[in-house]
Amino acid sequence: MTLLYFLDLLGTAAFAASGAWAGIRRDMDLFGVMVLGLVTATGGGTLRDLLLGDTPPFILQNETYLYLSIAVSLAVFFFHRRIGFLQHPLLYFDAVGLGTFVVIGTSKALAFNIGFLGSVLLGVMTATAGGMLRDILSSRVPLILRKEIYASACLAGAALLYVLHQTPLPHNLSLLAGALAVVALRLMAIRFNWSLPRAGT
Amino acid sequence: MTLLYFLDLLGTAAFAASGAWAGIRRDMDLFGVMVLGLVTATGGGTLRDLLLGDTPPFILQNETYLYLSIAVSLAVFFFHRRIGFLQHPLLYFDAVGLGTFVVIGTSKALAFNIGFLGSVLLGVMTATAGGMLRDILSSRVPLILRKEIYASACLAGAALLYVLHQTPLPHNLSLLAGALAVVALRLMAIRFNWSLPRAGT
């Protein structure tokens, strides 16, 4: 499905850029910035493939993801001052990437006959584990665990896709609905500054 | 073996509760608390299965562990004030979980024909890696690396099980002896406040 592959590459580029920017803010050197870009963009899908036993993982099957992530990281490293104006639009590409990664992860889990909760878990992990690894490598508590609606948008989209997959709806329409749900929730969360409750102590 | 499965679920619930409580103390939101509960309860066994090449790992084969971990995490999140009195008894359930996880991990390694040190490693990892991942996600040095006898109890129980496995003793009795060794050492460590030596610098 060509559109899905295009969106996948767009999301990969957006995630790599956000990882590389995080590396620059944390004063990493060129290698560190590349590692952060690469891990943010490809860590979630790699972990998903390891859990499914589908090895070597996608990044070693199709090196496009590696070349793209490294090229984007290098561009951010060398031109980050001149392309600072891209940081705001990046949020939107990032949301598209989020939706794409969720439906790719969930539908791969479905293809491996994983159950409901496992499929949702793998969909959410595909979209969020790269960002968690980025924060762990930066010695920070992952942002997503503290104050983002990010994860809930992924949960909702993955669950929707799982449910639609049980209906006679064509698979492509289910993918589209799942991805749109993630993107819409994510953009509304940014727009209205939503956040999840905390327990309070 | 039904008793072992029951103890496994009990340990999973206890580990999930300790992970969720850690998430609350670190001011995480609902999603973060669920991730910490899930990772603490299932991270060790998942890592073991990845290393053994037994994919998809147990949590994706039998979703009971996922449902249980998430249900316990939600309960801790919403009722943590009312169930604070459970934190002390939790230590005992946690010790039972520790013993159970050690023998499950070690005997799975034995079934895969792993050698002595590898089997001990996988037994200890099954019981302790979830807690390490919890601490890494909280951006803390894992507690177990600094001041707990926790790990030594697991080492002793795993080694005992490996040795007993070489004797004609029935497997169930070896499992029981290994698990009891872990639980007894762990409870004595709590009772007498034991700790391992440090090198001093």
Next chain:
Amino acid sequence: MTLLYFLDLLGTAAFAASGAWAGIRRDMDLFGVMVLGLVTATGGGTLRDLLLGDTPPFILQNETYLYLSIAVSLAVFFFHRRIGFLQHPLLYFDAVGLGTFVVIGTSKALAFNIGFLGSVLLGVMTATAGGMLRDILSSRVPLILRKEIYASACLAGAALLYVLHQTPLPHNLSLLAGALAVVALRLMAIRFNWSLPRAGT
């Protein structure tokens, strides 16, 4: 190839010693020092084997690596004051280990028909991921991401080996050239205090 195996064990011992020393500096107990030694020495190769789907990983296939890492960690723990004079020569053994690990990882990737960027990635990861895990377990931003030429030496050696592998040069000579490139670059980096550029913010 006996020389390569000898260098591999030498590198494993050097990496275990550096990990154990890091554990002592961070005031870990005996168990923590062993875990840090083990993870630093074997974490990179284990991650490589997981990504290649070659499970159980090398440490569970040949327990020599486990015994050696634990023995070295114990020795550092108990005698670290008396063997402090070894810390400087350790840098040289560490460089040898680096070169050896890079060529072992890259040539294993080649044997699994991984492409150029993937092979370089796995070579660099074999040599550096153990140190990153050590730093993550110590709740620190991995040193290698911030101020070391370490990684570039590995990148250069892995890329050289990949290229030489496409020529009719005997495999052993390619391995030697790749490893020597890493060691030479690493030693010159120490000698001349090289570092990679940062982006500046």
